Amino acid sequence: xxxxxxxxFFRLFKSIKSLITxxxxxxxxxxxxxxxxxxxxxLPETELAQGHALGIFVLIMLxxxxxxxxxxxxxxxxELAGRTIRFLVTRTSRNQIILxxxxxxxxxxxTCMIITFGVVFATVQTxxxxxxxxxxxxxxxxxxxxxxxxxVIPRPSYTMFLGIVIALILPGLGLWSTFSSHPAAPxxxxxxxxxxxxxxxxxxxxxxxxxxxxxxxxxxxxxxRDC
Amino acid sequence: xxxxETIQLNKRFGNRTVVNDVSLTVHSGEIFGxxxxxxxxxxxxxxxxxxxxIPTAGTIRMFGEDARTEGWxxxxxxxxxxxxxxxxxxxxxxxxxxxxxxxxxxxxxxxMRILTAVELEEHASRKAKTFSFGMKKKLGxxxxxVGDPELIFLDEPxxxxxVESALHxxxxxxxxxQQGKTIFMTSHNLNExxxxxxxxxxxxxxxxxxxxxxxxxxxxxxxxxxxxxRHSPFTxxxxxxxxxxxxxxxxxxxxxxxxLSIQVDDDQKVATLVRALVxxxxxxxxxxxxVPSLERIFMGEESHDA
Numbered sequence: 001x002x003x004x005x006x007x008x009f010f011r012l013f014k015s016i017k018s019l020i021t022x023x024x025x026x027x028x029x030x031x032x033x034x035x036x037x038x039x040x041x042x043l044p045e046t047e048l049a050q051g052h053a054l055g056i057f058v059l060i061m062l063x064x065x066x067x068x069x070x071x072x073x074x075x076x077x078x079e080l081a082g083r084t085i086r087f088l089v090t091r092t093s094r095n096q097i098i099l100x101x102x103x104x105x106x107x108x109x110x111t112c113m114i115i116t117f118g119v120v121f122a123t124v125q126t127x128x129x130x131x132x133x134x135x136x137x138x139x140x141x142x143x144x145x146x147x148x149x150x151x152v153i154p155r156p157s158y159t160m161f162l163g164i165v166i167a168l169i170l171p172g173l174g175l176w177s178t179f180s181s182h183p184a185a186p187x188x189x190x191x192x193x194x195x196x197x198x199x200x201x202x203x204x205x206x207x208x209x210x211x212x213x214x215x216x217x218x219x220x221x222x223x224x225r226d227c
Numbered sequence: 228x229x230x231x232e233t234i235q236l237n238k239r240f241g242n243r244t245v246v247n248d249v250s251l252t253v254h255s256g257e258i259f260g261x262x263x264x265x266x267x268x269x270x271x272x273x274x275x276x277x278x279x280x281i282p283t284a285g286t287i288r289m290f291g292e293d294a295r296t297e298g299w300x301x302x303x304x305x306x307x308x309x310x311x312x313x314x315x316x317x318x319x320x321x322x323x324x325x326x327x328x329x330x331x332x333x334x335x336x337x338x339m340r341i342l343t344a345v346e347l348e349e350h351a352s353r354k355a356k357t358f359s360f361g362m363k364k365k366l367g368x369x370x371x372x373v374g375d376p377e378l379i380f381l382d383e384p385x386x387x388x389x390v391e392s393a394l395h396x397x398x399x400x401x402x403x404x405q406q407g408k409t410i411f412m413t414s415h416n417l418n419e420x421x422x423x424x425x426x427x428x429x430x431x432x433x434x435x436x437x438x439x440x441x442x443x444x445x446x447x448x449x450x451x452x453x454x455x456x457r458h459s460p461f462t463x464x465x466x467x468x469x470x471x472x473x474x475x476x477x478x479x480x481x482x483x484x485x486x487l488s489i490q491v492d493d494d495q496k497v498a499t500l501v502r503a504l505v506x507x508x509x510x511x512x513x514x515x516x517x518v519p520s521l522e523r524i525f526m527g528e529e530s531h532d533a
Binding site: 004083084087224226227 | 278279300305315325327329370
């Protein structure tokens with residue numbers, strides 16, 4: 001499991017696309033935190049850290065799903081299509097493969113968030129733990145969903161397309177359902193992570209429950225799938 | 228000890244049954260050859276054994292335990308039928324990665340020893356994307372040897388490689404067998420299977436149609452031996468009777484200038500033939516008995532369909 005995790009982690013860091021994405025997130029976050037810092041005198045002391053992390057928060061909430069799906073839409077089906085998965089399923093259990101892949105991508109985004117928040121901290125000496133937790137929660141939700149999608153849909157080109165569609169719909173749907181009075185909105189809002197973030201507190205645990213459900217579904221399906 | 232045991236193993240793709248109720252046992256120390264024409268179900272069968280495909284029905288036991296436990300995967304090595312590798316990794320990096328996935332230690336010396344065994348030592352640090360088909364096949368065999376597995380599955384290990392490399396691979400398989408490894412292989416090279424396999428199964432339309440050692444297969448198929456004799460011309464007045472007697476020993480008798488060719492179904496008839504010639508004062512310059520090849524048995528099996 002750890003070998004697969006490590007392989008996936010370093011594979012993401014070796015990709016130019018990933019590095020550009022990370023650099024973009026870090027750059028925007030730094031600029032916003034610096035800008036907020038210049039206006040620090042207008043903000044209450046208690047909200048300063050949150051203000052500094054505003055750039056990261058908005059970026060991840062709006063584009064986090066897009067970042068995750070564009071980099072990891074093919075986390076499983078890439079190996080299925082190339083048949084390199086055969087070298088893995090003949091060596092270790094299928095559950096370990098799923099967990100290894102999930103952890104590899106999760107550690108990549110965790111590292112990305114640590115770097116981003118680290119840069120903000122180094123610049124403005126504040127760290128907003130709540131924003132960090134919410135960003136990581138959303139990313140974990142997206143990673144699990146991308147993993148499930150990559151397992152259900154065999155072709156990487158299809159998951160690339162569908163991933164982008166979901167990544168664009170998910171934040172829009174989430175924000176609409178959270179604030180809309182449409183009869184369907186209360187049902188839809190519980191499918192996306194945004195309403196749980198809005199409710200805050202223990203409700204955010206549901207985001208992790210969704211992620212766990214996607215992960216368990218992936219394991220279940222993979223155990224029954226030909227490679 | 229049974230290394231592999233399948234009980235009524237079945238695999239269907241949609242409405243098409245590719246492997247049909249196959250029950251088979253492979254014992255420790257065997258080189259088991261699995262034959263069949265394209266589409267017979269060989270690769271599907273081997274892929275189910277190695278965990279690549281999920282059986283539709285039936286039971287697989289590996290090393291005596293239910294295959295669904297997956298713990299036995301550490302004890303096997305597999306060359307799948309279609310091997311593609313990670314383009315950005317070298318053979319050495321592949322072996323180290325696969326060793327870590329398997330949870331075994333692979334030292335640099337072990338890695339080079341495996342690559343040397345498949346003649347890839349000079350390409351240890353070249354990216355796999357630059358490899359030819361034959362080199363990828365060798366890398367496929369190399370990765371199957373990682374972790375010193377007790378049971379090795381090889382799906383067409385010599386297809387696509389040059390003759391010299393094929394002979395090298397055959398020698399490698401013999402060495403592995405001498406070390407006590409159990410090998411389960413498929414091949415279209417019947418000569419290769421005949422030379423190195425201790426037991427053979429022929430698969431036809433998803434079922435095993437023949438199973439046994441080469442001797443057992445020959446006996447089961449009541450194969451006819453071809454006897455070729457080079458002899459002096461018949462001068463005896465009774466040559467007509469001699470010819471009639473010889474022709475009665477077998478079938479498909481061909482008389483040519485100083486050459487006799489006949490098919491007999493019993494070794495004793497070869498002796499009777501030679502004795503008859505000697506008693507008729509015919510000089511014998513050479514006798515050649517051709518035992519039926521696996522190819523003939525295989526073609527005989529396949530022709531039952533026609």
